[in-house]
Amino acid sequence: MELLLAIAIVALVGYVVSLPLRRREADDEPGDPADAELADLEARKLVKYREIRDAEADHAAGKLSDEDFRRLDAELRSDAIEILRKVDRLRGTSADH
Numbered sequence: 001m002e003l004l005l006a007i008a009i010v011a012l013v014g015y016v017v018s019l020p021l022r023r024r025e026a027d028d029e030p031g032d033p034a035d036a037e038l039a040d041l042e043a044r045k046l047v048k049y050r051e052i053r054d055a056e057a058d059h060a061a062g063k064l065s066d067e068d069f070r071r072l073d074a075e076l077r078s079d080a081i082e083i084l085r086k087v088d089r090l091r092g093t094s095a096d097h
Contacts, residue, residue, distance in 0.1 A: 038090050041083055048080040 055076060059069040 034090055038087065041087050041090070045080065045083045045087065048076060048083060052076045052080065 052073065055064065055069060055072050058064045059066075059073075064072065
């Protein structure tokens with residue numbers, strides 16, 4: 001009988017001590033994959049905007065020829081538009097409104 005009581009006490013103490021660890025593991029579980037993808041797309045959008053601004057600054061400073069700037073600008077803006085379309089799809093909206 002004393003052995004069962006000791007085992008019950010040890011089990012109870014183990015359970016109480018491990019509660020914070022189990023809660024932390026539950027908090028670390030990934031959320032909605034769409035939320036993670038949306039966050040990634042938002043970060044990529046900001047990076048693309050920065051690249052567009054940098055290209056504009058380089059062109060204004062004379063580091064890019066007009067031809068190189070037009071090609072690079074078209075490519076960067078096309079990439080940005082694709083990212084925005086993906087964001088709209090994930091949010092359930094349409095860019096064609």
